[in-house]
Amino acid sequence: MSEKGEFVPRIVAFLCNWCGYAGADLAGVSRFQYPATIRVIRIMCSGRVQPSFILEAFKDGADGVLVCGCHIGDCHYISGNEYAERRFKKTQKILSILGIDPRRVRLEWVSAAEGMKFSQVVTEFTEQLKELGPFEAS
Amino acid sequence: MITDINLKKRVSYCYQCGTCSGCCPVSYTQEFSPRAIIYDLLNNPHPQEILKKNNLLACLTCNYCLSRCPQNVDFGEFIRAARTEMFREGFRVEETHDCFVSNFSNIMAKENVIPKLPKDYIPTNVQLASKGEIAYFPGCLAVLGAYFDDIGIDFTQIAKSSILILDKLLDKPLVLLENAKCCGHDVLWQGDYETFKKLAEYNVNLIKKAGVKLVITSCAEGYRTMKKDYKELFGELPFEVKHITQFLAEELEKGNLKFKGNISKSVTYHDPCRLGRHMNEYDAPRKLLKAMEEIGVKFHEMERIRESALCCGVSAFNYCNDFTKAIRVDRLKEAERTADCLLTTCSKCQIHFNCTLTEKKSSELERINVEVKDIVTIIAEAMGLLNE
Ligand code: SF4
Numbered sequence: 220m221s222e223k224g225e226f227v228p229r230i231v232a233f234l235c236n237w238c239g240y241a242g243a244d245l246a247g248v249s250r251f252q253y254p255a256t257i258r259v260i261r262i263m264c265s266g267r268v269q270p271s272f273i274l275e276a277f278k279d280g281a282d283g284v285l286v287c288g289c290h291i292g293d294c295h296y297i298s299g300n301e302y303a304e305r306r307f308k309k310t311q312k313i314l315s316i317l318g319i320d321p322r323r324v325r326l327e328w329v330s331a332a333e334g335m336k337f338s339q340v341v342t343e344f345t346e347q348l349k350e351l352g353p354f355e356a357s
Numbered sequence: 358m359i360t361d362i363n364l365k366k367r368v369s370y371c372y373q374c375g376t377c378s379g380c381c382p383v384s385y386t387q388e389f390s391p392r393a394i395i396y397d398l399l400n401n402p403h404p405q406e407i408l409k410k411n412n413l414l415a416c417l418t419c420n421y422c423l424s425r426c427p428q429n430v431d432f433g434e435f436i437r438a439a440r441t442e443m444f445r446e447g448f449r450v451e452e453t454h455d456c457f458v459s460n461f462s463n464i465m466a467k468e469n470v471i472p473k474l475p476k477d478y479i480p481t482n483v484q485l486a487s488k489g490e491i492a493y494f495p496g497c498l499a500v501l502g503a504y505f506d507d508i509g510i511d512f513t514q515i516a517k518s519s520i521l522i523l524d525k526l527l528d529k530p531l532v533l534l535e536n537a538k539c540c541g542h543d544v545l546w547q548g549d550y551e552t553f554k555k556l557a558e559y560n561v562n563l564i565k566k567a568g569v570k571l572v573i574t575s576c577a578e579g580y581r582t583m584k585k586d587y588k589e590l591f592g593e594l595p596f597e598v599k600h601i602t603q604f605l606a607e608e609l610e611k612g613n614l615k616f617k618g619n620i621s622k623s624v625t626y627h628d629p630c631r632l633g634r635h636m637n638e639y640d641a642p643r644k645l646l647k648a649m650e651e652i653g654v655k656f657h658e659m660e661r662i663r664e665s666a667l668c669c670g671v672s673a674f675n676y677c678n679d680f681t682k683a684i685r686v687d688r689l690k691e692a693e694r695t696a697d698c699l700l701t702t703c704s705k706c707q708i709h710f711n712c713t714l715t716e717k718k719s720s721e722l723e724r725i726n727v728e729v730k731d732i733v734t735i736i737a738e739a740m741g742l743l744n745e
Pocket residue numbers: 370371372373374375376377378391392395422425426427428429430432
């Protein structure tokens with residue numbers, strides 16, 4: 220919650236070292252503005268993100284989870300992001316069985332040159348989560 | 358603080374004969390001795406250190422030792438109590454799949470999270486009720502199904518078969534507890550009693566609200582947990598719990614269960630620890646399989662059965678490694694020698710077995726040719742319900 224009592228979502232963002240994280244970095248050095256809603260966890264590749272990581276974030280109080288990796292074909296480890304995509308679909312399915320809105324998670328491909336895209340993704344996702352409201356109370 | 362007296366009391370009748378360490382399946386594949394743990398615990402003034410030092414993880418809580426112990430020492434129950442004490446001090450079991458099960462159980466335990474059984478788990482041609490006497494409890498089946506979608510088990514068939522069978526036998530519509538949460542078995546055996554309690558409270562309320570008098574599970578763990586552990590938590594429950602094979606064996610005796618068609622399949626049966634040694638139910642599934650011999654099913658027993666059945670090698674998703682994989686391979690090979698299809702009544706056994714079967718093999722020689730299935734799917738097939 221902000222000072223005005225307005226809901227500020229808490230987002231856990233898993234960013235791959237080679238693209239997502241570099242993209243976020245570029246957004247920073249280029250001074251692109253985006254809401255301070257994300258808590259970044261750097262991972263080597265988006266393929267490392269297991270459904271369990273996303274669940275754990277929700278368990279510990281996140282309102283949304285963002286996963287960013289390299290564009291398909293650009294993964295530093297060749298096909299890690301294809302695994303990520305499959306696992307992500309699985310996670311969405313699990314969330315909907317649990318009765319959690321699958322729009323609370325998001326997978327985006329952000330290259331190291333897409334600082335602008337990164338800031339847009341975070342802004343949009345934050346808006347989306349504001350609409351959905353806090354997770355614990357939903 | 359560990360209530361050492363409580364823990365010691367559980368094992369104080371041990372007279373160190375060593376039978377448990379001799380028969381424990383874990384002790385075959387690695388250094389592990391329940392007797393030695395008990396010795397240490399009873400002779401050491403600092404039980405905490407003993408618990409920290411010893412391998413509380415390795416025990417499968419399969420109750421094999423209990424079935425042999427001349428002093429009736431319930432080592433599995435002791436391990437559970439010890440893990441519960443240790444959990445409060447920060448101890449965690451070695452959970453596989455990046456703690457998927459404890460994470461989803463924890464989320465499920467949140468008050469505002471209400472799970473729902475997806476549509477593909479429910480047959481379209483049956484009428485179900487939200488209130489009534491008899492209910493089917495699917496537990497966490499769908500969550501497991503969504504996660505373990507690549508090891509060749511059709512989880513939807515387990516729920517669908519159970520619902521179709523029960524619908525066929527009951528004169529009133531079956532209640533489907535589609536908003537049920539996980540029974541809490543795994544978190545309980547991992548030591549997380551608080552989460553277990555939340556799940557249990559929710560489920561008991563759900564069942565009470567639906568006015569249900571008899572809850573039927575298709576999963577051995579759910580059966581044990583509700584029948585034994587919920588009772589321990591709440592005292593007498595206002596409803597009865599049965600495993601589906603028990604219910605069906607009774608119907609068979611009454612002459613209500615009819616098999617038709619022809620299934621020429623050679624099958625064998627794996628006693629899950631939770632139904633067998635934990636709850637002493639060995640006969641119900643066997644009665645059903647014997648009765649299916651009429652329609653061509655060939656039922657063969659493995660060498661190690663009933664009280665002496667080998668565990669599948671993992672419980673509560675704890676300690677899945679090469680040591681326990683050796684146990685699974687051993688059991689699967691035994692099944693392969695006996696029949697074409699291994700039937701069981703526990704979805705977790707199926708997960709662990711199928712995971713071993715489908716994992717990448719270094720050579721063709723390692724391949725084990727046996728199919729693993731849930732007993733309800735073959736019963737539904739034998740009743741002619743699956744193709745209708
Ligand atoms: S079998 Fe029973 S009495 Fe014998 S060592 Fe084991 S726990 Fe003790």
